[in-house]
Amino acid sequence: MEEKDLKQMYSKIGVYREDSPYSQEECEIIIKQLEELLDGELSEDEQSNILKRIESCEYCLEQYKIEKSFRQILKDGVLNFTNNVIINNIKQTIAKIRNQTFLF
């Protein structure tokens, strides 16, 4: 599929696929569970239920991959941003402050 078609497919309402076998409401519930799965917040039973669903439904698998991709995007975006000069300056200032005598 062309990139522009892919963009078109996802552009209307976030990630909801119009050709999904589930209603948007059902998809919302699944997405919430997928989020909690990736956040490590589901119980073992809940995990195994959602994993079964991912294995048996290509749309759920696709949503799962999208959720995972967005976690990666956020992490990659943030990793690009680390200013060691600033961090070292802060460390030096903190070291000075700690060795001062305080007035009360």
Add this chain to the structure above:
Amino acid sequence: MTMDTTAHSVNSEYLEDETFEITDGKEQSIYTSEEKIIYDKIFEEELLPHIKSLYHFAYRLCNDEDDANDLVQDTFFKAYRFLRSYEKGSNAKAWLFRILKNSFINNYRKNSKEPNKVDYEEAEQFLNTGKSSHLNTIDMREKVYSNTLGDEVSMALNSLPMDFKTVIVLCDIEEFSYEEIAQIIDIPIGTVRSRLHRARQLLKEYLMDYAISMGYIKNEKD
């Protein structure tokens, strides 16, 4: 990772209170020389390693390097002064994040003449109505900052209401549990869950084209 609630409950009233102002009076050290050796060690080993994460969080909250710098310094300064109530080996990172968040809110209250820094009303409106005008009204100053980072992701994060951005950074970047986030920002776990979901929906809308262009999302049937 589990949260040590004891350290938090002991400290929260101090941390939310601006009792750290230096006023005229007699001169004294915070700690005796014996205490200083112990607390300096804890500070170096348990608190200081989190400086990068704290700086990232501060920068995301402030959108300004100098303000983030001040906020991180202030956070460590307060943490150092209250190390007596920190339990060695407990969740230092969550404790520091909570101090930072409280400091940020206190500073915001003091500087409330700068409303574009924290848009709680916008967040409230979104939570109530599910609608946000924010995606269309990104503050230009934030936009300029984001561009200097060359970072589409920063721009997307900055387009979120402050409360949404905060939970995303704490959960997806810093990997705190829902329980820890609830304690860091003083909201119920259910609110953490729903806020994260709304925030992610907004981010997905904002970043979907980017995700596809950059190859994060592919159609594997091709």
